[in-house]
Amino acid sequence: MSEAVLTLSNVGYRWPGRAGFALTVPDLAVALGESVLLLGESGSGKSTLLSLICGAILPDSGVVSIAGTEISSLSGGARDRYRAEQIGVIFQQFNLLPFGTVSDNILLPLRFAPARRKRAGVALAEATQLCATLGLPEGVGSEKASALSVGQQQRVAVARALIGHPPLIIADEPTSALDANSQAAFLDLLFAQTQTHQTSLLMVSHDPRLGERFDRVINIEDIAKIARSAS
Amino acid sequence: MIFRLAIASLLARTLTVGMTVLAIALSVALFLGVEKVRNGAKSSFADTISGTDLIVGARSGSVQLLLYSVFRIGSATNNLSWESYQDIAARPDVEWIVPISLGDSHRQFRVMGTTTAFFEHYKYRQGRSVKVSEGALMDDVFDTVIGADVAAALVYSVDDSIVVAHGLASFTEHKDQPFRVSGILEKTGTPVDRTVIVSLEAIEAIHVDWQSGAQLPGKATPLDVIREMDLTPQAVTAALVGVESPLQTFALQRAINDYSEEPLLAILPGVALQELWGIVGIAETALLAVSAMVVVTALIGMMATIFSSLNERRREMAIYRAMGARPVTILGMLVLEAVVMAAIGALLGLAFLYIGLAIAQPIVDSTFGLWLPIEMPSMQEVWVILAVVGAGAIVSLVPALRAYRMSVADGMMVKT
Numbered sequence: 161m162s163e164a165v166l167t168l169s170n171v172g173y174r175w176p177g178r179a180g181f182a183l184t185v186p187d188l189a190v191a192l193g194e195s196v197l198l199l200g201e202s203g204s205g206k207s208t209l210l211s212l213i214c215g216a217i218l219p220d221s222g223v224v225s226i227a228g229t230e231i232s233s234l235s236g237g238a239r240d241r242y243r244a245e246q247i248g249v250i251f252q253q254f255n256l257l258p259f260g261t262v263s264d265n266i267l268l269p270l271r272f273a274p275a276r277r278k279r280a281g282v283a284l285a286e287a288t289q290l291c292a293t294l295g296l297p298e299g300v301g302s303e304k305a306s307a308l309s310v311g312q313q314q315r316v317a318v319a320r321a322l323i324g325h326p327p328l329i330i331a332d333e334p335t336s337a338l339d340a341n342s343q344a345a346f347l348d349l350l351f352a353q354t355q356t357h358q359t360s361l362l363m364v365s366h367d368p369r370l371g372e373r374f375d376r377v378i379n380i381e382d383i384a385k386i387a388r389s390a391s
Numbered sequence: 392m393i394f395r396l397a398i399a400s401l402l403a404r405t406l407t408v409g410m411t412v413l414a415i416a417l418s419v420a421l422f423l424g425v426e427k428v429r430n431g432a433k434s435s436f437a438d439t440i441s442g443t444d445l446i447v448g449a450r451s452g453s454v455q456l457l458l459y460s461v462f463r464i465g466s467a468t469n470n471l472s473w474e475s476y477q478d479i480a481a482r483p484d485v486e487w488i489v490p491i492s493l494g495d496s497h498r499q500f501r502v503m504g505t506t507t508a509f510f511e512h513y514k515y516r517q518g519r520s521v522k523v524s525e526g527a528l529m530d531d532v533f534d535t536v537i538g539a540d541v542a543a544a545l546v547y548s549v550d551d552s553i554v555v556a557h558g559l560a561s562f563t564e565h566k567d568q569p570f571r572v573s574g575i576l577e578k579t580g581t582p583v584d585r586t587v588i589v590s591l592e593a594i595e596a597i598h599v600d601w602q603s604g605a606q607l608p609g610k611a612t613p614l615d616v617i618r619e620m621d622l623t624p625q626a627v628t629a630a631l632v633g634v635e636s637p638l639q640t641f642a643l644q645r646a647i648n649d650y651s652e653e654p655l656l657a658i659l660p661g662v663a664l665q666e667l668w669g670i671v672g673i674a675e676t677a678l679l680a681v682s683a684m685v686v687v688t689a690l691i692g693m694m695a696t697i698f699s700s701l702n703e704r705r706r707e708m709a710i711y712r713a714m715g716a717r718p719v720t721i722l723g724m725l726v727l728e729a730v731v732m733a734a735i736g737a738l739l740g741l742a743f744l745y746i747g748l749a750i751a752q753p754i755v756d757s758t759f760g761l762w763l764p765i766e767m768p769s770m771q772e773v774w775v776i777l778a779v780v781g782a783g784a785i786v787s788l789v790p791a792l793r794a795y796r797m798s799v800a801d802g803m804m805v806k807t
Binding site: 214216236237240241243244245249251254255256257258259260264267268269271272273320 | 403717719
């Protein structure tokens with residue numbers, strides 16, 4: 161296996177204010193260019209796991225590293241910036257700032273990530289290019305995000321995650337708001353982009369049918385334990 | 392970009408943001424308006440009498456002398472004898488002197504006996520003279536010129552006949568000697584508006600048949616005879632004095648105060664006006680304090696608006712966080728939002744003030760005699776606007792800190 165983009169080892173996290181509940185992830189790794197589907201029902205700790213990976217919350221024990229940097233060693237501000245540099249995030253839905261234009265939304269992560277902005281080159285041109293590649297209509301960049309259909313919004317979210325080529329894309333059920341046809345088309349576009357740029361993809365879903373397109377499918381129960389300890 | 396997005400976010404909530412901005416604008420306009428009226432009232436008050444260097448009367452207090460001689464409030468305890476008046480008039484440093492004789496009334500208005508020199512020397516609002524708007528100044532002993540408020544309140548016009556009452560609140564009237572209204576004065580915004588002005592001789596004339604404040608029974612000297620009599624008064628109530636050179640004012644004041652024949656008092660009108668303002672100005676300060684509280688209320692309203700928007704904007708915050716925004720950036724954006732709202736509100740308030748002034752200025756001037764100048768915003772007004780913006784920023788810190796804590800706790804995943 162080639163160099164890992166994301167590794168979690170012996171990670172333990174306790175929810176604050178909910179004594180006794182704890183999430184443990186003994187070992188999880190995603191290699192460069194690898195696509196991984198993480199299957200899990202709601203309440204299985206996915207959201208917490210994603211927050212841990214993104215450094216939005218810190219583990220009580222263990223190590224989370226992204227692209228070779230242990231993120232829990234970074235200060236809060238540096239961690240936020242590191243996230244902006246290294247990770248593209250796609251949510252389930254309502255990904256965009258509805259009052260901003262499509263370009264505003266796509267360029268938003270670059271605002272917080274100088275290195276990624278440099279990688280993106282002429283950012284606006286890059287954004288327009290991505291929109292075209294993702295099959296969005298021409299001139300969509302200056303439109304209000306709220307004017308777009310849900311499927312178009314999700315594609316804008318992909319463009320935003322891809323701009324500046326971060327090594328890791330995290331997608332949290334990005335297709336759940338789409339119908340079956342749109343789902344397939346959406347995944348086609350997503351995979352085409354991640355494969356071109358050797359980007360790692362970690363997607364969370366409850367739908368096992370998506371599994372055949374991924375390099376690896378992991379059940380969240382196999383790697384993460386929710387424990388109710390006595391303490 | 393963040394700034395633009397913050398503005399776009401505000402625009403997306405036009406209605407609530409607009410209402411908040413409007414509330415701030417109205418409160419700022421009210422505050423600045425009250426301040427404007429306060430300053431206008433203060434300068435109008437200070438401009439009640441100008442061009443007069445000294446006011447001379449019997450010895451009492453300076454505010455008391457000012458009150459009865461200029462504002463026609465209260466009455467003199469003693470008079471200024473005609474001999475003393477002549478002595479002062481004869482001094483070389485006195486350029487002009489105008490006698491004032493008070494004590495009678497017409498309905499609720501005071502009657503003032505003076506000479507036509509009063510119209511020449513009594514000045515208000517930076518040297519304006521009192522002018523006749525209808526008719527002419529008095530020509531005959533039994534002519535009177537009335538102030539604008541008197542004419543309006545009692546519906547008098549030129550050539551109407553009026554009867555003066557003896558004393559200030561009495562039922563005995565000088566029925567035998569009615570006056571003819573020869574002229575009505577322009578509105579000045581000074582106590583002159585509420586004064587019935589007659590000649591100094593007229594005051595003597597109506598008291599010919601009177602002794603010790605009562606009419607002598609059965610005696611009624613015909614008007615023709617009165618006209619022929621020597622109507623030089625024994626005493627006057629006060630006198631307005633102008634000096635040859637301003638440098639002589641204090642020397643003259645001292646000379647009059649040390650006058651050995653009679654206990655007299657000479658006051659500088661400006662100083663006495665200031666002293667009086669110190670008393671009546673408290674009410675204005677209270678008004679200002681109330682309007683300041685209205686501004687505070689509007690800012691707290693803004694805080695409430697931001698608070699209530701936080702829940703529906705959790706998603707927005709999560710997106711910013713996921714894109715790498717630090718919680719401090721979220722906090723900064725909310726404060727920025729508040730500053731923009733407060734600044735637009737304050738500037739809009741200033742605009743409202745000017746629009747209001749442009750509309751109200753002539754009305755306020757003619758109704759209340761209060762002159763509200765339309766000028767560039769003063770330093771003080773600029774400070775008020777800056778203070779509103781600053782206070783807006785401080786007030787918004789409360790919801791912004793809550794958003795900060797929320798965005799730290801939520802991380803970037805918001806359960807939808």
